[in-house]
Amino acid sequence: MAQSKKDTLLEHLHRLGLALGTTLDLTHEARTFVDSLMETLSPKLLALFIADNEKSYLRLWEARGFTLPTGVSVSMGLDLWRWLAEQGAILPSEDNPCRCAFAISIEKQVLGVLLVVLPDELAPSIVEVRSFLETATNYFAPILRNIQRYQRLERQLEVQLIQLQQSQQRYRQLVESVPNIFCVLNPSGEIVFVNRYVEQITGYTPEELLGENWWEIFYPGEEYAQVTRLFQNFERGDVKNYEMTLVTKNGEKRVISWNSVNVRNAQGQVVQIIGIGADVTERKQSEIALRESEEKYRILAENSLVGVYILQNDRMVYVNPVMLQLVGYTLEEINKMDYTEFIHPDDWEVANQLKQHLLEAAENSASKEIRVITKDGDIRWIQVMLVPITYRGEPAIMGTGIDVTERRQLEKQLLQAQKMEAIGVLAGGVAHDFNNILTGIQGYAQLAMAELQEDDPIAHDLEEIQRAAARAANLTRQLLLFSRRQPMKFVSLNLNNTIQDMLKMLTRLIGEDISIQTKLSPDLWNTRADAGNIEQVIMNLAVNARDAMPDGGKITIETKNVQVDTEYCQRYTYARPGKFICFSIEDNGIGMEPNVMERIFEPFFSTKAQGKGTGLGLSVVYGIVKSHDGWINVDSKPGQGSIFSIYLPATFMESIEHEEKEVPQEALRGKGERILLVEDDEAVQEFTARTLRRNNYIVFACRNAQEAVEIFHKEKGELALIIIDVVLPDEKGTKLVEQLIAENSCLQVLFISGYTDEKSNWQKIRGRGYSFLEKPYSVVELLRAVKQVLQ
Numbered sequence: 001m002a003q004s005k006k007d008t009l010l011e012h013l014h015r016l017g018l019a020l021g022t023t024l025d026l027t028h029e030a031r032t033f034v035d036s037l038m039e040t041l042s043p044k045l046l047a048l049f050i051a052d053n054e055k056s057y058l059r060l061w062e063a064r065g066f067t068l069p070t071g072v073s074v075s076m077g078l079d080l081w082r083w084l085a086e087q088g089a090i091l092p093s094e095d096n097p098c099r100c101a102f103a104i105s106i107e108k109q110v111l112g113v114l115l116v117v118l119p120d121e122l123a124p125s126i127v128e129v130r131s132f133l134e135t136a137t138n139y140f141a142p143i144l145r146n147i148q149r150y151q152r153l154e155r156q157l158e159v160q161l162i163q164l165q166q167s168q169q170r171y172r173q174l175v176e177s178v179p180n181i182f183c184v185l186n187p188s189g190e191i192v193f194v195n196r197y198v199e200q201i202t203g204y205t206p207e208e209l210l211g212e213n214w215w216e217i218f219y220p221g222e223e224y225a226q227v228t229r230l231f232q233n234f235e236r237g238d239v240k241n242y243e244m245t246l247v248t249k250n251g252e253k254r255v256i257s258w259n260s261v262n263v264r265n266a267q268g269q270v271v272q273i274i275g276i277g278a279d280v281t282e283r284k285q286s287e288i289a290l291r292e293s294e295e296k297y298r299i300l301a302e303n304s305l306v307g308v309y310i311l312q313n314d315r316m317v318y319v320n321p322v323m324l325q326l327v328g329y330t331l332e333e334i335n336k337m338d339y340t341e342f343i344h345p346d347d348w349e350v351a352n353q354l355k356q357h358l359l360e361a362a363e364n365s366a367s368k369e370i371r372v373i374t375k376d377g378d379i380r381w382i383q384v385m386l387v388p389i390t391y392r393g394e395p396a397i398m399g400t401g402i403d404v405t406e407r408r409q410l411e412k413q414l415l416q417a418q419k420m421e422a423i424g425v426l427a428g429g430v431a432h433d434f435n436n437i438l439t440g441i442q443g444y445a446q447l448a449m450a451e452l453q454e455d456d457p458i459a460h461d462l463e464e465i466q467r468a469a470a471r472a473a474n475l476t477r478q479l480l481l482f483s484r485r486q487p488m489k490f491v492s493l494n495l496n497n498t499i500q501d502m503l504k505m506l507t508r509l510i511g512e513d514i515s516i517q518t519k520l521s522p523d524l525w526n527t528r529a530d531a532g533n534i535e536q537v538i539m540n541l542a543v544n545a546r547d548a549m550p551d552g553g554k555i556t557i558e559t560k561n562v563q564v565d566t567e568y569c570q571r572y573t574y575a576r577p578g579k580f581i582c583f584s585i586e587d588n589g590i591g592m593e594p595n596v597m598e599r600i601f602e603p604f605f606s607t608k609a610q611g612k613g614t615g616l617g618l619s620v621v622y623g624i625v626k627s628h629d630g631w632i633n634v635d636s637k638p639g640q641g642s643i644f645s646i647y648l649p650a651t652f653m654e655s656i657e658h659e660e661k662e663v664p665q666e667a668l669r670g671k672g673e674r675i676l677l678v679e680d681d682e683a684v685q686e687f688t689a690r691t692l693r694r695n696n697y698i699v700f701a702c703r704n705a706q707e708a709v710e711i712f713h714k715e716k717g718e719l720a721l722i723i724i725d726v727v728l729p730d731e732k733g734t735k736l737v738e739q740l741i742a743e744n745s746c747l748q749v750l751f752i753s754g755y756t757d758e759k760s761n762w763q764k765i766r767g768r769g770y771s772f773l774e775k776p777y778s779v780v781e782l783l784r785a786v787k788q789v790l791q
Contacts, residue, residue, distance in 0.1 A: 009132045010300060012040040016136055018390055021143045021286070024150050026050070033140050034062040037116070041129065045089060045117040049080065050144065051110060053152055058113060065089070065117070080115060092117060097126045102137045104144060106282065111144045139289075142282040149179055149278075181256065181277035187270050189215045201256075201279050203249030218246040243280065255281045307382070307401035310391055311355070314338050317391065323401055326382070328375030344371035344379060358388040358397050369404060381405045410573055434472075435754030438776035440683030442469040446779045447690060473776050492653035493529045495559055495583050496520045502535060506542050513552030521560045525581050525650035533624045540617040541585040541644050548589030548642060556586040562647065574631050579650040586643040592636040600634065621646075668783035670697040673720040673790055677701040678708045678736070679752070680729050684775070688723065688752075691779050692786070705731035709739070717744040721790060726753040726765070734764055750789045752777070
């Protein structure tokens with residue numbers, strides 16, 4: 001059985017012990033007993049039989065799981081299982097462990113019988129469940145016997161009190177039949193009268209006791225000290241439920257609960273003391289057993305892996321060590337506090353409503369996640385499970401608490417990741433059509449400028465069109481970087497070199513009123529990264545730092561090697577152990593409020609004025625870092641600046657960094673090479689063809705695969721290069737290329753596409769060594785790509 005199931009049984013046993021014995025009403029106590037078992041075990045069938053006072057027959061007192069009315073009586077020796085079956089009850093086979101029977105007895109005297117058919121799912125834990133049921137019947141047995149005794153006493157007293165009024169003889173008969181000690185003493189303790197029940201309890205006959213001193217016989221030795229207290233109480237007046245321990249004839253100790261009445265003379269002096277004593281030894285033993293049970297529960301709570309507490313009158317009257325550790329207070333401190341003092345103010349109303357509903361019995365239990373404020377001021381999310389109980393005779397609430405702060409953080413991270421993934425999918429879908437449009441806008445503007453003189457007024461307008469197209473292309477690129485759908489080339493990179501190469505550009509970018517300081521680790525490990533993307537991260541973070549310092553300030557760029565351990569990963573659940581390089585960019589600007597920090601990586605979220613930013617800068621950083629299997633930590637407080645720390649996996653391969661040399665456009669002209677251009681977008685096709693023809697290439701342009709095959713065969717395959725869109729209306733570009741290369745193995749290939757996700761077949765293109773040109777491209781980028789492929 002799982003620990004949680006054991007805890008549940010122990011808790012129900014504890015609650016049963018507290019619930020029983022509160023009244024002398026047999027119907028109430030029996031129903032309380034049965035209801036508790038039903039709640040705990042949900043049996044298929046339950047039947048509680050209680051013996052009559054003479055133990056001659058059994059009465060069906062409570063029945064669950066079948067329709068036979070209660071109150072039916074059966075003979076004491078009858079086979080109850082067979083009788084139930086005859087009444088139509090559906091029973092399992094006799095060898096089924098879920099079929100249980102327990103005698104409710106004390107000192108071999110059967111007071112009743114409990115029959116239970118447990119649900120099948122409890123069969124694996126039948127030993128624990130049977131132990132629970134046996135203990136529960138042991139709790140119920142002394143309660144049942146005391147009630148039966150008191151019921152007999154009440155019935156007999158009603159009859160015998162009438163007889164007492166009729167005659168002294170009948171009075172004596174009444175006294176003798178009372179199942180309690182009935183005695184009359186004079187003030188000195190001499191026994192004037194005692195009923196015969198005293199023999200059953202003490203072992204002395206009435207004849208042995210008459211004329212003897214009660215105190216001296218039953219309270220020898222140190223027990224005599226009790227007599228003085230009792231006699232003083234007797235002298236002062238009537239006594240109610242005064243418990244004393246007497247010593248029987250054979251030396252056994254019995255606990256007697258006394259009620260007495262003083263008989264006074266005309267002068268008010270006590271002349272006789274009439275006492276009735278009930279043997280409550282078994283009840284006291286049950287109370288001791290209950291206290292021991294409570295001690296067991298205390299030990300369980302003290303060693304529980306979850307927080308346990310009891311709330312009563314708005315105070316924590318019990319708190320286990322786990323709960324104390326969770327909130328950070330000592331037991332002495334927490335006992336003096338109102339429970340709302342460590343609940344987050346925003347959750348006060350919820351906490352009070354839960355408390356009221358449970359205490360008013362509107363609910364049997366409740367579960368809720370609330371925030372608590374620890375002694376150190378930290379806010380932790382706690383999942384509490386609450387049940388109403390009676391503690392030390394007063395209503396209370398027992399609760400368990402589990403720290404779910406990390407779980408909520410993980411859920412929040414997952415939600416953020418799903419949100420950003422959805423936007424990324426959208427961005428990738430938009431990119432293709434947008435890049436085709438931008439290729440046309442940018443390309444035709446460049447072609448038109450090539451036809452104009454530098455001082456032509458139209459040239460300025462065309463330059464503005466080019467700049468706008470470049471900004472739009474950059475926006476598309478930012479979207480694709482964010483969505484991680486931009487093809488990347490990973491190489492072993494040393495970030496120190498990358499940062500040093502960018503310093504001049506960054507200095508111009510951020511302005512003269514902001515200084516840049518570097519703290520670069522001389523032995524920095526390398527990392528596998530796309531150089532262009534890492535430069536984009538550094539630039540975006542530097543711009544973000546600049547915008548946080550409108551009045552100037554300082555930016556610090558630092559690199560270092562980091563060994564991430566499990567302790568760090570427990571604090572930052574998105575991290576993982578291993579060797580990483582960390583580079584951070586810190587500013588001493590205005591900082592951020594917590595509500596802003598929660599949203600900084602959301603695309604299009606910006607605190608800048610309208611028109612001052614796209615809201616993609618940090619989203620792009622987030623996307624790039626994730627695509628490099630890294631993570632970002634952000635630390636910021638209002639007025640104290642911000643620090644962004646990027647962690648990337650370390651590699652110990654030698655760094656490979658290339659710098660692309662500038663080539664004049666004249667050197668990119670062709671030598672009459674024959675090119676097949678396959679592009680379904682009319683504007684892109686026209687711009688590309690015109691550019692190539694102006695630069696001494698022979699171009700055969702078409703819009704789909706079928707036309708491309710016709711041209712190829714018409715020209716007998718005598719083509720140097722095919723420039724082809726990856727996605728065509730009637731065929732995949734890669735499939736068409738394979739078909740044409742099979743006929744002309746010397747044919748060179750340059751793929752173009754506005755897609756950058758799986759639709760671009762980027763992995764397949766790169767795996768086969770084909771060249772790839774991403775849209776939108778400029779005149780120079782097109783000519784350079786063509787020249788590189790042909791060479």
